[in-house]
Each structure stands twice: as structure tokens, then as C-alpha cells.
Amino acid sequence: MLAFPGIAIGVSYLLGFWEGIPLAKHWIIMALALFARRLPYFLRMAHASYLQLDISLEEASEVSGAGKIRTFFSISLPLLVKGVLVGVVMFFIMAFQEISTAIFLYRGGWETLPIGIYLNWHRGMEFGIAAAMAFLMIVITFILLLIISRISGGVLKAAWGPGGT
Amino acid sequence: MAFIEIKNLFKRFKKVVAVNHIKLEVSEGELLTLLGPSGCGKTTTLRCIAGLERPEEGDIVIDGKPMLSKGFVHPSKRGIGMVFQNYAVWPHMKVYKNIVYGLKLQKLPKQTIKEKAKNVLELVGLDGLEDRYPAQLSGGQQQRVALARALVGNPKVLLLDEPLSNLDAKLREELRFEIKSLVKRMGITSVYVTHDQAEAMVISDRIAVMESGNVVQIGTSHEIYEKPANKFVADFIGTMNFMSGEIVQLFKDQDLVQVRTKFSEKMLCKTPGIKVASLGEKVYASIRPEDVEVFTQPPQTKENLFKGIIAHKAYLGNFLYFFINVNGNMIRVQVPHHMPQEEGQELYLFLNPQKCMILF
Ligand SMILES: Nc1ncnc2c1ncn2[C@@H]1O[C@H](COP(=O)(O)OP(=O)(O)OP(=O)(O)O)[C@@H](O)[C@H]1O
Ligand SMILES: [Mg+2]
Numbered sequence: 001m002l003a004f005p006g007i008a009i010g011v012s013y014l015l016g017f018w019e020g021i022p023l024a025k026h027w028i029i030m031a032l033a034l035f036a037r038r039l040p041y042f043l044r045m046a047h048a049s050y051l052q053l054d055i056s057l058e059e060a061s062e063v064s065g066a067g068k069i070r071t072f073f074s075i076s077l078p079l080l081v082k083g084v085l086v087g088v089v090m091f092f093i094m095a096f097q098e099i100s101t102a103i104f105l106y107r108g109g110w111e112t113l114p115i116g117i118y119l120n121w122h123r124g125m126e127f128g129i130a131a132a133m134a135f136l137m138i139v140i141t142f143i144l145l146l147i148i149s150r151i152s153g154g155v156l157k158a159a160w161g162p163g164g165t
Numbered sequence: 166m167a168f169i170e171i172k173n174l175f176k177r178f179k180k181v182v183a184v185n186h187i188k189l190e191v192s193e194g195e196l197l198t199l200l201g202p203s204g205c206g207k208t209t210t211l212r213c214i215a216g217l218e219r220p221e222e223g224d225i226v227i228d229g230k231p232m233l234s235k236g237f238v239h240p241s242k243r244g245i246g247m248v249f250q251n252y253a254v255w256p257h258m259k260v261y262k263n264i265v266y267g268l269k270l271q272k273l274p275k276q277t278i279k280e281k282a283k284n285v286l287e288l289v290g291l292d293g294l295e296d297r298y299p300a301q302l303s304g305g306q307q308q309r310v311a312l313a314r315a316l317v318g319n320p321k322v323l324l325l326d327e328p329l330s331n332l333d334a335k336l337r338e339e340l341r342f343e344i345k346s347l348v349k350r351m352g353i354t355s356v357y358v359t360h361d362q363a364e365a366m367v368i369s370d371r372i373a374v375m376e377s378g379n380v381v382q383i384g385t386s387h388e389i390y391e392k393p394a395n396k397f398v399a400d401f402i403g404t405m406n407f408m409s410g411e412i413v414q415l416f417k418d419q420d421l422v423q424v425r426t427k428f429s430e431k432m433l434c435k436t437p438g439i440k441v442a443s444l445g446e447k448v449y450a451s452i453r454p455e456d457v458e459v460f461t462q463p464p465q466t467k468e469n470l471f472k473g474i475i476a477h478k479a480y481l482g483n484f485l486y487f488f489i490n491v492n493g494n495m496i497r498v499q500v501p502h503h504m505p506q507e508e509g510q511e512l513y514l515f516l517n518p519q520k521c522m523i524l525f
Contacts, residue, residue: 054251056249056253057255059217059247060249060253060254060255060314062239062241063240063243063245063246063247064266064267064314064318065271066266066270070270074266075255
């Protein structure tokens with residue numbers, strides 16, 4: 001799924017949901033396609049945070065008298081929550097910036113921001129509006145990144161290197 | 166009967182044999198150490214006892230109950246306390262929660278839990294820190310949390326995997342004694358894993374020396390140091406000079422053998438069980454550096470007397486090591502720190518036959 005091009009997902013959702021289940025005529029198709037497009041990335045991230053979990057933390061729980069289920073809920077899950085939350089926000093950022101899938105699915109009234117930028121720039125020659133939208137996108141992304149850094153403590157620093165803010 | 170019996174335990178990871186049919190017994194209240202170099206199977210053995218590893222063959226009996234042969238007993242049902250090498254304290258729980266986790270699972274009354282936690286916190290010297298998160302503690306304090314957590318439920322067996330290896334030398338030495346006296350006071354049967362021979366000698370009732378999945382010798386610190394079973398053990402525990410050679414004569418009535426080595430044609434070595442040695446056998450005549458006697462003038466003895474030149478002098482504070490060149494072979498000698506001799510000077514070495522042993 002990770003190697004699946006966004007365009008392919010966009011086209012296939014459009015064609016697949018055109019007749020039979022005509023979801024492609026409702027804005028919900030956009031949410032579904034973007035969700036499907038970025039879900040694997042989210043799972044990857046959640047899995048990575050699971051792999052980082054030190055197995056001896058779970059073993060210590062078992063030796064202390066806990067079964068597998070108890071260990072999952074008392075130890076593994078709470079330790080995973082951070083990673084999963086960060087994953088959720090990253091997931092949203094990526095879906096929100098997605099254009100290759102969205103471009104096949106949008107209809108008047110439910111364009112996403114990147115498509116708005118594209119339309120204003122390319123078709124309308126409304127550079128001012130496009131720039132304003134791009135700025136809005138940057139601001140929203142920045143706020144989401146701030147939330148991530150709050151959750152995980154220092155992701156921004158890690159991403160921007162020492163000396164960054 | 167032994168409290169823990171390890172019978173014919175065999176565990177491998179794919180092609181790597183980690184534990185090779187070992188047999189071990191730990192008596193009630195005893196502290197047994199598994200000692201050996203990295204990768205010899207200490208951790209794997211310990212994890213098999215805990216039930217965190219499933220061996221291919223053999224059985225482990227704890228307090229009369231088989232853990233494997235009558236169906237696998239889950240770690241949570243073995244009545245074990247375990248201290249992991251990396252502490253493994255739960256970072257999202259405060260010290261108090263870490264410690265009472267197991268007690269809560271036992272559904273003990275609240276008051277009992279409180280009392281037990283209070284006692285164990287005092288025991289390991291953590292009182293006052295129960296509201297801290299592990300990240301707010303030093304390494305030594307985290308290790309105490311791990312120890313408290315392992316002890317609080319009064320386990321039948323305590324397992325410790327290199328519990329001090331992440332601490333600095335000073336603290337390590339301090340905690341060694343603390344752990345020993347704690348475990349002894351509580352009378353818990355314990356298995357302690359380390360690759361630090363000094364730690365093993367201080368802490369253990371008995372030591373099991375392991376080499377590539379096998380137990381090569383079991384005994385008290387004293388027995389293992391004085392009567393190492395083979396060259397590997399002698400080399401691993403303490404320091405030993407080895408002079409390879411072959412047995413040329415047996416003096417059965419005196420428990421002595423004569424070995425021909427590169428150092429000399431005739432070297433007498435004590436061999437208590439002389440039966441094990443036979444003529445022509447390849448052996449190592451061996452002596453500890455502190456057992457070599459040093460003279461500036463030739464002494465009366467003629468046996469096992471060598472002349473050599475000091476090649477290197479190493480100052481270790483409370484004593485000196487002389488590396489002495491004897492006919493082109495090097496022998497290490499431990500002498501008092503005030504010996505004035507310098508490199509290049511001549512010395513006479515007496516290798517007392519009673520202190521020389523033959524090893525295989
Ligand atoms: N989970 C595993 N998968 C594959 N091989 C393993 C695994 N655990 C241990 N081994 C191998 O089994 C052998 C014994 O490992 P073990 O961890 O018991 O050694 P050790 O004596 O505890 O060493 P150390 O002092 O380095 O901790 C080693 O060769 C090791 O590489
Ligand atoms: Mg180990």
C-alpha cells in the first residue's frame with residue numbers, strides 16, 4: 001500500500017464508486033480516499049513505536065503476575081498512546097496536504113485546500129487568493145506540528161536540528 | 166532436595182545452541198551465580214527459569230513443581246521476582262505504582278499493599294521517593310525500584326540478570342553487599358547472573374562457571390579460585406600464568422608431577438588427584454602471579470627456580486606487576502608495591518611446586 005501512487009487511488013475510487021454505490025457523487029468519497037491513501041503511513045508509524053517498546057517492560061509485567069491481556073492494557077497500550085497520537089496528527093497533516101488523490105475526486109463545493117490553491121493559480125490566475133490559501137495551509141500545518149511536538153516532546157527540535165525553534 | 170532443579174536443559178536459537186544440556190541445583194536460601202563470558206548462555210538459562218524462554222529439552226523444577234514436563238507454567242504463575250539488566254521499570258508509572266503492581270494483581274487488601282510497599286521501600290532505601298517517575302531517578306535509584314518490585318511479593322525465587330552492570334564502579338561495589346545482605350536476610354533462593362568475576366566471588370554462596378552453553382565448574386568462590394577445573398576457568402577467574410608442556414614423570418606418593426615446558430626441562434607441579442594425569446599428556450603448568458616468590462639473590466632451593474629479567478613493571482597502587490622474561494618466555498609476578506627493582510634488572514623466581522598446578 002505504501003508504494004501505491006496517490007493518482008491510482010484517486011482514479012480507482014472515482015471509477016469504482018461511480019455506479020453501483022455512487023459514493024463518488026458525495027463529498028464523503030474525498031474523506032474515504034484520503035483516509036485510505038494515508039492509512040498505511042499511519043500504521044507504519046504506530047508499528048514503529050511498538051517496535052521501540054522495550055520487550056522487557058512487558059516481560060517484567062508477566063513475571064510480576066500479569067497475563068498477556070493485563071500486560072497489554074497496563075503496560076504496552078499506555079506506552080504506545082503517545083506514538084499513536086503523534087501518528088494520528090501526522091496522518092491528518094499528510095491527508096490534508098494530499099493533492100494527487102484528491103484532484104480526481106473533487107467537485108464544486110468540496111475542494112480541499114491544495115486543490116483550491118491549484119485551481120486559483122492555474123485556472124483563475126488569482127495569485128493573491130492562491131498565496132493566501134497557501135499561507136493558511138502553512139499556518140495550519142505549523143499548528144499541527146506544534147501539537148505533535150507537545151505530545152512527543154521535542155519532535156520539532158529533532159526535525160529541525162539543534163539551534164532551531 | 167534442591168529448591169530449584171535444572172535438568173538437562175537445552176535451548177537453541179535457530180542454529181545457535183545457547184544452553185547445552187545443563188544440570189544445576191540450587192538449595193533453599195542459596196545464592197547461586199552464573200558466571201561466564203559474553204554469549205555463554207547465562208541470560209538464556211535465567212530466562213528459562215523465569216519462563217520467558219521455552220527450552221527444547223529438559224525440565225526445571227521449582228519447589229517440587231515441574232515447570233515444563235507437566236505442561237508449560239506461565240511466568241506469572243511461577244512465584245518469581247526478577248531484576249532485569251536494563252532495570253525495566255515502567256516509565257509511565259510512579260515508583261509507588263511500579264512497586265505495588267504485582268500486589269494489586271494478587272487482589273490483596275489495600276492496607277496490606279500499603280504496608281508491604283512501605284516496608285520494601287524502606288528496605289531498599291527509597292522511602293520519600295514513591296511519588297517520582299523513574300525518569301526523575303538516578304540509575305542506582307531505578308535499580309533499587311527494580312529490586313523492590315522484584316522483592317515486594319515475597320517471591321519463592323529471585324532472579325537477577327547483571328543488575329549492577331549499568332552502574333559506576335563505586336556504586337556497584339556498594340550495591341553488591343546490599344543485595345547480598347538483603348537476599349540473605351529474607352532467605353530467598355536466588356540466581357544471579359554476572360560476567361564480573363569479582364562481583365561473583367563477593368556475592369555468591371556458590372558459582373557456576375559457564376562456557377559456550379555448558380556449566381564447566383560449580384563450587385564456592387574459594388574452590389573455584391584455588392582448584393579451577395580447567396584452563397578456561399583459571400583464566401576467567403583471576404589471573405594465571407600458563408606454561409604449556411607435557412608430563413614427563415609422576416611421583417604418586419608425593420602427589421607431584423614433573424612437566425617439561427619451554428621454561429625449563431623440569432618443573433614440579435602439585436596434582437591432588439594424580440590419577441587424572443598420565444605420562445606424556447599435554448598440560449599447562451600454571452601458577453598465580455601472587456604465588457610466585459621473588460629473590461634478588463639465589464635462594465637454597467634448586468627445584469622450580471628460574472632466573473629472569475624484568476621486562477615491564479606495572480604499578481597498580483597497592484601492588485606491582487613484574488613481567489619477567491625467562492629464557493624468552495614471559496611470566497607475570499605480583500609483588501609488594503615497594504619493591505625497588507626496575508626494568509632490566511635480574512631476579513630469581515621460585516615457583517613453589519605446592520602452588521603450581523597442572524591444567525588441561
Ligand atoms: N533471542 C535470541 N535470538 C537469537 N539468538 C539468541 C537470542 N538470545 C540469545 N541468543 C544467542 O544465544 C547465545 C547465548 O546468549 P545469552 O544472552 O544467554 O548470553 P549471556 O551469557 O547472557 O551473554 P552476555 O553476558 O553478553 O549477556 C548467544 O550466542 C546469543 O547470541
Ligand atoms: Mg546476558
